[in-house]
Amino acid sequence: MDVAVTSNVFNPYFSNLNQDYIYKANIEVYDNTFGGLFIVKKIAEQHHRIVFTTEMGNKLFDFTFNNEDFKVNYILEDLDKKILINILKKDFRVLITENLKTTKAYALTKETIKKTSLNNKDYYYFENPEISKVIRVNNGKEKVRFLFSEINDNIAQKIVILHSNIKLKINLKSIN
Amino acid sequence: MILYLTLKHMHKLIYILFFIVFAAKAQTPMNNTEATALKTKVKALANTTNTISSDFIQYKHLDFLDNDIKTSGKLAFKAPDLVKWEYIDPFKYSILFKDETLFINDEGNKSNVDIGSNKMFKQLNKLIISSVKGDMFDDAEFNIEYFKKDTNSLVYFSPKDKKFAKYIQAFHITFNTKGDVIEVKMIEPSQDYTKIIFLNKVLNQTLDNAIFTN
Numbered sequence: 001m002d003v004a005v006t007s008n009v010f011n012p013y014f015s016n017l018n019q020d021y022i023y024k025a026n027i028e029v030y031d032n033t034f035g036g037l038f039i040v041k042k043i044a045e046q047h048h049r050i051v052f053t054t055e056m057g058n059k060l061f062d063f064t065f066n067n068e069d070f071k072v073n074y075i076l077e078d079l080d081k082k083i084l085i086n087i088l089k090k091d092f093r094v095l096i097t098e099n100l101k102t103t104k105a106y107a108l109t110k111e112t113i114k115k116t117s118l119n120n121k122d123y124y125y126f127e128n129p130e131i132s133k134v135i136r137v138n139n140g141k142e143k144v145r146f147l148f149s150e151i152n153d154n155i156a157q158k159i160v161i162l163h164s165n166i167k168l169k170i171n172l173k174s175i176n
Numbered sequence: 177m178i179l180y181l182t183l184k185h186m187h188k189l190i191y192i193l194f195f196i197v198f199a200a201k202a203q204t205p206m207n208n209t210e211a212t213a214l215k216t217k218v219k220a221l222a223n224t225t226n227t228i229s230s231d232f233i234q235y236k237h238l239d240f241l242d243n244d245i246k247t248s249g250k251l252a253f254k255a256p257d258l259v260k261w262e263y264i265d266p267f268k269y270s271i272l273f274k275d276e277t278l279f280i281n282d283e284g285n286k287s288n289v290d291i292g293s294n295k296m297f298k299q300l301n302k303l304i305i306s307s308v309k310g311d312m313f314d315d316a317e318f319n320i321e322y323f324k325k326d327t328n329s330l331v332y333f334s335p336k337d338k339k340f341a342k343y344i345q346a347f348h349i350t351f352n353t354k355g356d357v358i359e360v361k362m363i364e365p366s367q368d369y370t371k372i373i374f375l376n377k378v379l380n381q382t383l384d385n386a387i388f389t390n
Contacts, residue, residue: 020241024267026282035269035282041240049240055247055269056261057236057362057370058343074366175266176245 009100009114009125012154017042023159023172025052030167036060038172040096048096063089065096087168091161094118094134094146100125203330206322214322214329215313217355221379222311228253229387230308230377234263237369244371251308251374252387259304260388272390273301279390286390308374310349310357318347328352341365 014021025038039051047066053059062073070089100116100123111128126133134146142164150157161170206214229252236245249263249270262270272279276292278301291297306312310331313320318333333347342365350359356377363369 018242020243020245022245024269024283026285033282033285033287035280037236037245039238039241039245041238043240051238053236055263057234059364059366059368062366173267 008102009116009127009131011095011098011100011125011131013131013148013156013159014040014042014048014096015098016154017044019155020176021155022174022176024175025173026171028167028169028171037175042096046098050092050096061088063092065093087163087166090119090121091144091146091170094123094136094144095159203323203325206324206329210324211322214331214351214355218310218351219313221355222309225253225309225379226255227380227383228308228377229381229383231375233373233375235371235373237371239366239368252383253305253308254383254388257301257305258388259301259308261304270390272388273304274388281390288390307347307349307360308357310351310355312347312349325350328358329355 019042021040023038023040024035026033026035036055037053037057039049039053041049043049043066047064049062049064051059051062059074059076060079061075064071064073072085075085097118100114100118102114102116104115106113111126111132114125114127116123116125122137124135124137125131126135130148130151132148132151134148135142136144144164145160145162147160147162148156148158155174157174159170159172161168161172163169229250231248231250233246233248236247238245247263247267248265249261251262252258252260257273259273260270261272262268268281268283270281272281273291276290278289278291278297280287280289289297291301312318312333317337318335320334321332323330323332329351331349331351333349335341335344335346344362345365346363348359348361348363349357350361352358356379357374358377359371359373361369361371
């Protein structure tokens, strides 16, 4: 049911300036699967660096998000595809965006669902009370699902990003 | 007054001299004779090395992080080209080069890549073996610089191939007095680097074939 009074969304999972966020990553794209390390650092308010390396340390991509700006510092030639970069940019922006305005809220028995928008896309945040799920919806259809679990001290130990219109699944497991 | 100034300058001079000597002790270029001797020693050791087993600690340095990312594991090598590189902590991940195939075990999820036709993986296999043995003295492929560092030797290998250099600007390999590799540092063009330190390295010990399974 709709609730009148509600708070905005606060996502704390990559909000600590003093934390190096290191995840073991596993990416399933079409029938390929590959692993590596997913590294996030908050440099300043609304300023994050996101790097993906192989287990052996070779950089595959290196992105900077600074307010509305997005910059590719490095990307391996084989991955340098505009369509891929755009998908990753959109997904990662969800991970690092901390404050979102709630436009609608639904209170269920165990959780609250808050509707927000980010870069003109509709997102639903599921809170119980920590954010456990985020869904991007377009024309009433689910496009991307973000799952956060094993939350400890504002760090989601496990994160899954699952796309429904393309075969892409990103599994992240915190290692620090 | 003059005496005082002289003394003051002397202090400064001694300090500067001390600093130069200290810095020089840390790292000085080798002359040609020393470089040739090192090369001969490393090649001789590499040629008589049939197996290697070692622990390693890897530090990934990214300029923007507060701390380097530390991972550790084990390495096994058997001539001519069997290699197992295994991370144990903080996650389990291994790659095994065997029979023209790259076997990957990512926390129990197994996959493999046929490297018979893949030039990149063949190069990776060759690169791991040559950097672990330190035998990369190929003037056609690298610009090579030789240094003495305390009792050890340090060699910079900078790839000449432009495509390769975009990936790794230089390998800095440290050899002990026996000519054995004790540290490999791979530096990216951004100056971020991966440093691998080998510990408990044992050469030419019989290695069971069971080690080289995925």
